[in-house]
Amino acid sequence: xxxxxxxxxxxxxxHLRTQTDLTMEDFGRSTKWFPLVGLVLGxxxxxxxWCLMRLFGQAELVTAVLxxxxxxxxxxxxxxxxxxxxxGVFSARSRERKLEIMKDSRVGSFGVIALVSxxxxxxxxxxxxxxxxLLPAVFxxxxxxxxxxxxxxxxxxxxxxxxxxxxxxxxxxxxxxxxAGAVTAAGVLPWGGIAAAALLTxxxxxxxxxxxxxxxxGGLTGDTYGAIETLTETVVLLVFFVASxxxxxxxxxxx
Numbered sequence: 001x002x003x004x005x006x007x008x009x010x011x012x013x014x015h016l017r018t019q020t021d022l023t024m025e026d027f028g029r030s031t032k033w034f035p036l037v038g039l040v041l042g043x044x045x046x047x048x049x050w051c052l053m054r055l056f057g058q059a060e061l062v063t064a065v066l067x068x069x070x071x072x073x074x075x076x077x078x079x080x081x082x083x084x085x086x087x088g089v090f091s092a093r094s095r096e097r098k099l100e101i102m103k104d105s106r107v108g109s110f111g112v113i114a115l116v117s118x119x120x121x122x123x124x125x126x127x128x129x130x131x132x133x134l135l136p137a138v139f140x141x142x143x144x145x146x147x148x149x150x151x152x153x154x155x156x157x158x159x160x161x162x163x164x165x166x167x168x169x170x171x172x173x174x175x176x177x178x179x180a181g182a183v184t185a186a187g188v189l190p191w192g193g194i195a196a197a198a199l200l201t202x203x204x205x206x207x208x209x210x211x212x213x214x215x216x217x218g219g220l221t222g223d224t225y226g227a228i229e230t231l232t233e234t235v236v237l238l239v240f241f242v243a244s245x246x247x248x249x250x251x252x253x254x255x
Contacts, residue, residue, distance in 0.1 A: 006030040007037050011146070013075050014040070027164075028171030032179040034150050038143035039187040045069055045138040053131060063126045066138060067119060070233075081226020082118065083111030085213070088223075095218055099159060102223050118234060125237040130244040136191040137198075137240040144199050145233040147184040148206030149225050150177060156210045157219040165222030198239040202232045 007030035009015050048069060052062040071079065088102035090110045101108070129137055154172035158165060188199050206228050213224050220228075 002026065003030045004033040004036060007033040008040065011037050011077065012041065012073050014073065024167045025171070028167040031150055031153060031168050031172050032176045033183075034146040035143045035180045035184040035187070038146035039139075039183070041070070041073055041142040042139035042187070044073065045142070046135050049135055049138050053134075058127075058131050058134070060127070063123055066126055067122050070142070078226035078230045079115060079118075081223040082230045083107050083115050084223040085221075085227035086110040086114035089213065089216055095216070098217060099221070102221060118230060121234055122237055125234070125241040128241045128244060129237070130247070133194065133240050133244055136195055137237060140188045140191055140195050140198060141233045141236045143184055143187050144202045144236050145229040147180055147199075148202055148232040149229040150180040151203060152206055152210035152220060152228050153225060155207065156214050159214075159217045159219030159221050159224075163222060165220070165225055168222075168225070169220070194240060194243045197243070198236040201239050202235050205235045206232045 003026070005017055006026050010027060010030065011034065045066065049062070049066055052065060056062050084102045084104075084107075087104070087108040087110045088098040088100075091098055091101050091108075093101065126134065126137075150172065153165075153168050154174070154177050158169040160166065184199070188195050209228050209231060210220060210224075213220055213228075217224070
């Protein structure tokens with residue numbers, strides 16, 4: 001329970017219990033519970049989506065709220081990683097300079113472009129997902145994203161000699177990935193074939209993104225963990241969007 005609450009406190013603004021005596025090892029041991037935190041968030045997103053759609057249907061305002069909910073519940077922690085990663089990776093500088101740019105608290109043009117682009121794609125994808133599939137989409141999205149994060153934490157070296165993310169990298173092993181994978185499978189697979197396809201596609205994408213970033217940075221960092229998580233969530237939405245589009249196309253042909 002301590003490890004789960006640590007993960008919940010670290011990844012979200014949901015603090016069920018005040019924990020002031022946490023050690024770095026506590027954070028490292030919490031990694032396996034990241035997907036369970038994702039399922040908690042997914043339940044909140046799905047409940048919000050159901051209530052809003054009951055009141056307003058699939059209105060544009062509903063979509064906007066659903067896009068912004070992850071920012072509200074996580075405090076933008078992972079989006080900050082996306083912006084820092086974009087600023088560093090696309091700076092066309094040396095590896096060392098890229099890592100320095102990523103540590104800078106200021107946001108550059110590439111970071112802003114990355115954030116705006118991500119929000120636009122998420123909004124557009126949600127608008128195109130059939131209402132019946134929108135609920136499972138927003139439920140599995142954060143769990144798959146956090147499973148992807150666990151996978152790349154364990155699967156790629158850490159780029160810096162020190163840093164907050166290093167403790168996660170040092171303590172993540174096969175048992176961590178197996179435990180996180182079991183939680184993810186239990187939460188995602190009951191939702192059917194599209195959810196399973198989103199899980200597989202998301203993890204393949206995350207591994208490719210981890211390899212691409214490692215080639216440029218010599219490893220991953222806490223910022224890149226956040227970037228991979230947020231981008232994987234978008235991939236999940238796109239899988240549901242494509243599925244909705246294909247089914248709609250089939251119906252149009254038969255009609």
